Amino acid sequence: MLKVMKNRESAGFALTAVVGVIALVGILAVSMVSLGNFKGDIRSQAAVLASTATLAIQNSSDIANEDGTEFKTGGSSAWVGTGQSTSSSYLGLRFQGDTVPKGAHIDSAKIEFTPNSTQWIAVKTKISGESSVAPASYGSSSKPSSRGLTSASKDISENSKWEAGKWYSYDVTPVVQELVNSDGRSVIAFVLKGSGGQWGRKFVYTSGANAPKLTISYTSSTETTATSTPVVTASPTVSATPTASPRATASPTVTPTQNPTATPTMTMPPTTGGSGAIFGIVGADTLGACSATVHDKYVVTGPDGKTYRTWHPAKDPSGCTFGHEHGDNPATSNIYTGNSVPFGYIAAQLTPPMDEPHAGFKCFVHNKGTVNDEGRTMQHDAYYCFHMGTGGPARFTARFHSLDSHLKSASGYVMNLQGMADVGNVGTLCDNPRQARTVQGLGCKIDSAYEIWANQLAIRNKGNSVANMIVSTAVFDPITSMDPADKTRIVYSWSPEAQQQIFRFNNPRDNFRGCQREAYTGPASWYNAGGSQVYYTDPYGNIVNGGVLKQEISNINTSANSGYLLFGVGLRMTESSNAQTQFKFRRSACVSGLGIKN
Amino acid sequence: MKNTAHKNKDGNIALIVVVVVLVAVGIGFVLLQSKTSMSTQVSSLPPIEERVNPSPQSGNKVYVSKADPGTKLIVDEAELVADGYIYVYSDMAGKQTMIGKSQLLTAGVHNNVSITLTSASKDGDVIYVNLVNKDGAKVLDENENAIEMQRNVGIVMSHYENEY
Numbered sequence: 024m025l026k027v028m029k030n031r032e033s034a035g036f037a038l039t040a041v042v043g044v045i046a047l048v049g050i051l052a053v054s055m056v057s058l059g060n061f062k063g064d065i066r067s068q069a070a071v072l073a074s075t076a077t078l079a080i081q082n083s084s085d086i087a088n089e090d091g092t093e094f095k096t097g098g099s100s101a102w103v104g105t106g107q108s109t110s111s112s113y114l115g116l117r118f119q120g121d122t123v124p125k126g127a128h129i130d131s132a133k134i135e136f137t138p139n140s141t142q143w144i145a146v147k148t149k150i151s152g153e154s155s156v157a158p159a160s161y162g163s164s165s166k167p168s169s170r171g172l173t174s175a176s177k178d179i180s181e182n183s184k185w186e187a188g189k190w191y192s193y194d195v196t197p198v199v200q201e202l203v204n205s206d207g208r209s210v211i212a213f214v215l216k217g218s219g220g221q222w223g224r225k226f227v228y229t230s231g232a233n234a235p236k237l238t239i240s241y242t243s244s245t246e247t248t249a250t251s252t253p254v255v256t257a258s259p260t261v262s263a264t265p266t267a268s269p270r271a272t273a274s275p276t277v278t279p280t281q282n283p284t285a286t287p288t289m290t291m292p293p294t295t296g297g298s299g300a301i302f303g304i305v306g307a308d309t310l311g312a313c314s315a316t317v318h319d320k321y322v323v324t325g326p327d328g329k330t331y332r333t334w335h336p337a338k339d340p341s342g343c344t345f346g347h348e349h350g351d352n353p354a355t356s357n358i359y360t361g362n363s364v365p366f367g368y369i370a371a372q373l374t375p376p377m378d379e380p381h382a383g384f385k386c387f388v389h390n391k392g393t394v395n396d397e398g399r400t401m402q403h404d405a406y407y408c409f410h411m412g413t414g415g416p417a418r419f420t421a422r423f424h425s426l427d428s429h430l431k432s433a434s435g436y437v438m439n440l441q442g443m444a445d446v447g448n449v450g451t452l453c454d455n456p457r458q459a460r461t462v463q464g465l466g467c468k469i470d471s472a473y474e475i476w477a478n479q480l481a482i483r484n485k486g487n488s489v490a491n492m493i494v495s496t497a498v499f500d501p502i503t504s505m506d507p508a509d510k511t512r513i514v515y516s517w518s519p520e521a522q523q524q525i526f527r528f529n530n531p532r533d534n535f536r537g538c539q540r541e542a543y544t545g546p547a548s549w550y551n552a553g554g555s556q557v558y559y560t561d562p563y564g565n566i567v568n569g570g571v572l573k574q575e576i577s578n579i580n581t582s583a584n585s586g587y588l589l590f591g592v593g594l595r596m597t598e599s600s601n602a603q604t605q606f607k608f609r610r611s612a613c614v615s616g617l618g619i620k621n
Numbered sequence: 622m623k624n625t626a627h628k629n630k631d632g633n634i635a636l637i638v639v640v641v642v643l644v645a646v647g648i649g650f651v652l653l654q655s656k657t658s659m660s661t662q663v664s665s666l667p668p669i670e671e672r673v674n675p676s677p678q679s680g681n682k683v684y685v686s687k688a689d690p691g692t693k694l695i696v697d698e699a700e701l702v703a704d705g706y707i708y709v710y711s712d713m714a715g716k717q718t719m720i721g722k723s724q725l726l727t728a729g730v731h732n733n734v735s736i737t738l739t740s741a742s743k744d745g746d747v748i749y750v751n752l753v754n755k756d757g758a759k760v761l762d763e764n765e766n767a768i769e770m771q772r773n774v775g776i777v778m779s780h781y782e783n784e785y
Contacts, residue, residue, distance in 0.1 A: 445771065458714070485684045486684065488766040
């Protein structure tokens with residue numbers, strides 16, 4: 024009996040073990056099938072790099088002392104510690120140079136000084152970082168004491184002899200760590216507030232080879248991408264720039280090349296994807312607080328069967344906020360049919376393929392019945408995604424930008440176009456004649472930062488017009504401004520030169536993120552009576568057999584939209600009592616956490 | 622002995638319950654991960670041989686497949702209802718300036734027409750190719766739009782690649 028019982032026990036345990044193994048195998052099998060498309064994190068492919076970044080004081084306005092009401096920049100020397108005022112003594116230091124990528128682990132960071140004479144006095148000071156991602160130089164209206172500070176700080180209390188010609192350092196590791204946690208940095212500023220006794224200060228050199236410097240040792244990870252794009256480099260540092268404007272170079276961790284003349288290699292470069300390649304590189308400096316894994320969720324299969332990125336909210340449901348946004352959600356359009364817009368698909372059809380920077384894709388939804396700030400009402404349904412980010416200067420020289428546009432008139436006629444829209448030449452408000460794109464630029468004094476593009480996509484059949492769509496897109500807070508003398512140079516809208524050479528009023532503009540936008544839908548014209556409702560074109564809208572882009576155009580002329588015509592020929596976008604061939608609508612896409620590559 | 626057997630039976634049941642729970646959790650995890658992958662698909666393109674377009678209704682046509690930098694432009698196809706020319710314009714600061722003109726073409730179809738440009742086009746330029754009648758006026762289609770092709774010279778777009 025006991026033996027029988029024991030046998031039954033054994034059988035029971037064995038059965039349970041078998042069931043458990045089968046269950047585990049089943050889970051594994053289901054996981055492998057269901058997660059086949061999961062764009063997982065490829066951290067296992069990351070390489071860890073140890074690097075050193077050196078930043079220096081480059082201009083006289085990058086170092087300043089405050090002592091009560093007294094203020095001074097430049098000069099042959101500055102002081103660290105406490106002056107006459109024991110409550111309002113400051114040293115401001117603004118360093119520029121090598122870029123430290125966002126998220127880098129700071130092994131050590133130190134500010135180094137060279138005294139202009141041998142000195143021995145007790146110095147107490149509290150060192151905080153300036154939290155702005157693009158700290159400005161110092162001036163009487165922008166003193167060190169007025170700057171926003173980091174939470175992290177370092178208290179210094181020392182009573183040592185500083186000998187002339189030698190270097191002495193203060194550790195600021197936790198401060199720099201906090202700064203790079205939020206953003207990649209090539210400009211880092213500190214505020215040193217005196218906290219010691221009156222006149223407890225040391226004098227240091229301010230310029231040239233003896234100017235204070237910031238030395239940062241850090242480690243960062245890089246991710247491997249397509250074999251055709253070099254990513255892992257031995258020393259991913261960027262040369263220090265001699266200009267005052269911060270030069271926001273692409274992150275060395277994901278940029279395929281820094282040389283724009285390099286052989287194009289954009290054949291489906293994977294970015295942060297795991298098992299599949301996603302077209303469209305996304306740098307760490309645009310991810311914001313979200314991980315690449317989170318960002319990689321937002322993909323769509325394009326008409327060519329390849330994977331492209333698509334619209335996503337600025338704030339992911341998981342709670343993190345991206346460093347960029349894409350404006351209106353196309354799915355909120357009355358005419359959205361469930362097909363996500365594949366960002367980058369259009370430009371990927373160029374020969375060679377072009378990868379428009381991901382953050383620049385902006386979408387606009389103008390539903391019928393929407394009333395704008397002028398009291399005009401949209402009569403039709405339209406939505407479009409257009410590439411127009413203001414985070415860099417490339418837009419000043421790129422003549423064509425991708426446009427994915429959808430329009431359905433109140434009469435039921437459609438015009439679904441995709442192609443490289445002609446944005447015209449670029450100029451400032453001061454140019455005569457005005458250009459199709461009007462941007463803010465050095466040398467043209469204006470009252471506002473408004474930038475507007477007139478973007479046209481024409482579908483032509485061997486030169487004969489079939490359809491024409493114009494959407495004008497505008498931004499009130501462009502991140503960068505244009506240098507007409509060098510359109511490839513980065514000039515931030517809050518930089519001193521922009522403040523001096525563009526704006527009549529020196530308002531703070533370091534919060535500019537290119538997210539305050541408006542767009543004009545129209546004019547739109549059909550020239551397709553008796554034609555086909557589907558055409559295939561090249562990327563520029565020229566109808567050609569075997570074309571890579573599909574256009575859907577009702578086979579009508581514009582005049583078929585009876586009841587919605589202006590002067591009998593143009594599609595009226597607004598109500599007849601307030602008739603225009605364009606409908607303008609302004610909407611902010613701004614959220615806290617947007618970066619300067621938006 | 623009965624108690625021992627009973628306890629063993631209870632133990633087996635407990636183990637089975639644990640396994641079932643683990644399986645349920647595992648399936649739930651997998652389903653959750655599947656939902657967070659938001660890949661959708663847009664309509665796919667038909668095979669290239671099926672991407673055939675109708676010819677324009679107008680008897681006037683002009684087509685240029687590409688424009689290379691330099692002083693020569695090849696017009697792949699031009700068809701004119703009446704004798705005329707092909708003019709090439711450059712887009713200089715938004716103002717079209719004629720930089721090339723074909724020889725007089727008779728009515729009909731012409732292929733691979735070579736046009737010498739008076740000023741060399743360079744990478745990034747935008748040119749416009751128009752049909753023009755004998756007296757110099759642009760040929761219009763039935764909608765009174767000029768018969769015109771626009772081309773971006775060279776491959777300048779590549780320099781914009783991922784630079785922001």
